[in-house]
Amino acid sequence: MLSWDETIFRNPEVFDPDYVPDELLFRDSQIRQLVSCIRPAMLNSSPINAFCLGPPSTGKTSTIKYVLREAESEAGILYSYIRIPRFREPYKVFSKIFQDVLGQQSPPSGISKTVLMDRVWSNLDEPLLIVLDDINFLSKAYANEILYEILKAPDEYGVKVGIVAAATDVKFPLLLDPFVGASFHYMEIHYPSYGYREMEEILRKRVEYGFYEGVFDSRAFRRVVELAYNAGDVRYGIYLLKAAGVNAESRGSRKVEDKDVEVAHAGESLSFVAKILTALNSEERAVLRIIYSNDAIPTGDLYEQVSSEIKMSYRKYYNILEKLERLKLIEISFGEKGKGKTRYVHRKYDVEVVEKAMELI
Ligand SMILES: Nc1ncnc2c1ncn2[C@@H]1O[C@H](COP(=O)(O)OP(=O)(O)O)[C@@H](O)[C@H]1O
Ligand SMILES: [Mg+2]
Incomplete structure (x- = not known):
């Protein structure tokens, strides 16, 4: 023992989950690009905007935090790191920026977003970097509102501010309002799987x-x-x-x-x-149970088994198969049977796992 x-x-x-390793493998070029965007802030000029794009778990958050940590210990740099899923609305995002810039809690609600941000920009006397991590969790309207507020500040207040955004959806930047898009210039940093x-x-x-x-x-x-x-x-x-x-x-x-x-x-x-499984009704569960009592089985043979137990049209049966496939509980693939091509239904999980899960719900 x-x-x-x-x-x-x-x-x-x-x-x-939030541990940032001292060594990030295979991300030298992304780190270098981030550094070159952030470096101007350390030289008292405006950081360059950056957009980190790539599938989940490809090191976007880690490289950003890594570079911020280095920048902080090198020269001290003012930044506000915002993980969007926790701050989904403009007011919450602005309050976090307020807190990071002024070093105090934002006033309790009742003060408008405009007043809040006016106080941020008026008090800002060094370059600021705003990180909007997982920005694709924002609705399109909110994303536009937040970006607009930040992008107009240099003109209106003479401040130096830059944005580092990260998203899994490569198309996200295209969804922005043309007006915001036109003033949002950034370096695109790609994170392959x-x-x-x-x-x-x-x-x-x-x-x-x-x-x-x-x-x-x-x-x-x-x-x-x-x-x-x-x-x-x-x-x-x-x-x-x-x-x-x-x-x-x-x-x-x-x-x-x-x-x-x-x-x-x-x-x-x-x-x-x-x-x-909690998202399935009893008929769908019954079909799933039959699938999991077989090895790979042609869709036609499976329909015979299903309809011998439950009254069900082929169309309905097929809709259920599609739903189960969409939920990644099964896989449907083409295989050879006799002369023609046949679709086969495969299990995606161990039989015991699905049986146990059925008992649980
Ligand atoms: N290049 C890497 N070297 C070491 N660990 C990594 C690397 N890329 C990702 N990780 C680890 O994988 C997990 C997910 O990385 P993360 O940066 O959160 O990805 P993303 O933000 O792209 O979803 C984290 O635990 C992180 O430490
Ligand atoms: Mg991330």
Whole structure:
């Protein structure tokens, strides 16, 4: 048994969701571009606007925070970091900027947005960088309002201000009002998805920092990389590393093995699937149950099985299949059967995971 002071985690904090590693792999060029946008602020001129674009978990937030941390320790730089999903409305965004610039809580509501921002701009005597992370969580109207307020400030108040925005939706900048778009010039910084080897390296570094040497079994590690790669999400890999470590400790082991990874993965899929299942009605669940009692099955054969149990038109049956596919509970693909091409229905999860999830809801 492990006792309280005996842990396999060397640095458990490296698995926290907001941990920013000291070393960001494969992102040198993005970091360089960010630095060149922010550097003018350190020389007392206006930062250059930047737009970081790329799928989830490609290091947008991490590189931004990394560069801010460096800039801060180098020269001190005034910035306001805003994670949009937490501050979805202009008033909340402006209050956060107020707080970061004036170093005090914004006045309780009752004061208008215009007055609030007038006080910000009038008190600003050094370059300011405003980070709007995950900006695609804003409605189009709100995004336009916020950007407009910031973009007009240099002309109206003579202040020096720049924006670093990040979004997963590459089309997002195109949705802006032409008026805002016309004055919003920025450097586009692209974040491509990580390949298998890149994910492997990132996760390996995390194991080295996070666990004591020799704790994480190499087969278990390979499994984590594979699952993260299948999910297309390095963040999921980091979650699995930690959860597997916790599982190993809780069975009193000093070694993380592949069964610990499987348990973590199954647990995660289970709560994920259970959540999706609540969106299904009883007929849809019945079809799903039949699908999961078969291996890959042609859609026609499946319809026969379904209609022998539940009265259902082919059209309705097909709509249900489409919904289940959209929810990523099943996959439909073409295969050969006899002469022609046939559509096959495949399971996406382990049978046990779906059965357990069905019992849970
Ligand atoms: N290049 C990298 N090197 C090390 N860790 C990374 C790298 N890219 C992403 N990560 C890790 O993956 C997770 C997601 O990264 P994040 O910066 O939040 O992505 P995004 O903002 O693009 O969704 C974080 O835990 C982060 O530490
Ligand atoms: Mg992010």
